[in-house]
Amino acid sequence: MSADVTLDDVWIRFGDFVAAREANIHIEDGEFFSFLGPSGCGKTTLLRAISGFLTPSQGRVLIGGKDMAGIGPNRRPTALIFQNLALFPLMSVWENIAFALEVKGMSKLERRKRADELLDLIALPGQGDKRVSELSGGQKQRVAIARALAAEPDVLLLDEPLSALDLKLRQHMRTELRAIQQRVGITFVYITHDQGEALTMSDNVAVMREGLIEQVADGSTIYDSPETAFVASFVGENNVFQGKVNRLDQSAAVVETPYGEFCARPIQRNNQDQLRVGDDAMVFVRPEAIENAQSDSANRISGEVLQTEFEGNLWQLHVQLPNGGPRITRSSINDGRATKHQVGDRIELGFSETSAIALPTGQLAAE
């Protein structure tokens, strides 16, 4: 059994502080859904509202179509995996996993059997009698997942559960988590500030800033067609040019900037902040979309090479635009054909009009 989750105009206030506002989200049955945002953006607050530890100041939380108002966390069909995992250190591994079953009054024999099955599921067979402190970071992580799954929740909520792990393990656990989710088929709601995690695992991502959900879409839409300046600058690297809209139609916007006129794809967000001629606008170009200037390049920039960085698979080139303009980054695949540049070289670069997007001017993500 799994269930869909709906947030219906949820607001959460602590005194005068608004931790989350106008949250309207529908998470499908069996979906892997992520809340992505910098720390303090209110994503954990929303997760706690879904799990029942927080009551929204306004709005409704529905799970499986049922209004959860007045239903405590112990009676919701959700299970929460805490950021610090919160395993019970005084219980053995199998007792941890079987805690939810103990609560349900299952006999010890059955509990043990079920715990062993779950240990198999998380690839830790035969480790049930260990103490929690004897496990490694990744193993603890998996025990926490098994403990939550033992409760047979309809919705599993995960609060940055990978943030304490080192990079290698984190990447491994991403794949693992996604695999577990597909195996058990229940709804996962995942909180993270790590865009890599959000993009690789999720069916859909909600990007949040200062309590507000800026965009909800699948990973590639978020990356390719961000709807706000914040999303464009928070998810992945982006080069920004500030300017004014000169001309505009359905498929193209021409933005006048101090570094030239750029032609870009306008992203029109439903019902608000529409781009209009004469408005301030920002043009965003991904570093990998910038190439050496071709004769047919729609947009051209030139500048001076400030720094080159070799990252193995990629070359990163930092270029300073003239007259105190912005520094831009270009990255190209290290396929042996890339021309080497020296610091101080003048360089002509270009990008196509379909790879650049134009958005209304807005607040950018902090570096």
Next chain:
Amino acid sequence: MLNYWANYFTRNGIGVGMFLLAAVLLWMVFMIILPQLYMVDFSLRANVPPPKWGGEEHVYTLEHYKYLLYGSSKSAEQFNTIDLSVFGRTILAAVFVTIIDLCLCYPVAYYLAHVARGGWARLMIMSLIIPFWINEILRAFSFKVLFGTSGLINNALMAVGLIDQPYDFVRENVALYSGLSYAYILLMIFPIYNAIESLDKNQIEAARDMGSPWWRIHWRIVLPHAKPGICSGSTMVFMLSAGALAAPQVLGGPSSLWFTQIIYKAFNNSANWARGSAYALVLLLACIIFVLLMMRIFKVKLGEIAR
């Protein structure tokens, strides 16, 4: 070991290091070990007046221990039922006081550690501590006033009409148990508070999230975590109530004698220091053995208590 001391002196410097070492050693030897050894020595010698101490008649004997057992230093025909039953009752009563304090303090400590916030928690702790500025004797007598036959509680109960004759709280030892429980309540609250405070709140939430009712959260998560604190609090309350003197003297009913009162009488009224120290040592040993036994039963290690 050598390494440890070398480290100790480089950390503290020779001067401070020596001072700390000497101070601790002096304290241990002169304040704790020597006086107790004197007591042991006294308890094993015949009872003679002070001028003859160390003299010929001051011989080693086990008569005082025998007296506690048989009520006579010569015959072993019958047991000293009076002293022994007082001894047993004292231990039982101390256990009872400990249990009362535990039941009172665990919820309060939990509330202070995990529910109360900031200023409110500080206010509560202050209002727990400040009454203890009043000294023990005064507190004992004020309890007597409170629980007396014409005391505040009886008057209040009669005014409300719950009883029509004053209830003798002192005779029924209600006053004594209340007085003792109150006297050591802080010694129970703070160790438990310290232990519970270090519990990660997320563990409580995790248990709750998995459907656990509140009592199971306490039984499986909070209580096991608080066990060392409960143990150290209980040890202190038990030891101190078994060794209390003022409260039993003032608040005890006519039929209830505390073992410490017998010891006190031996020292003071009958000038029998030898018997007094023998009785006191037996009480001390019994208490230590009882505490160790309890720790064994509840699977607490000595090291955990010190945390």
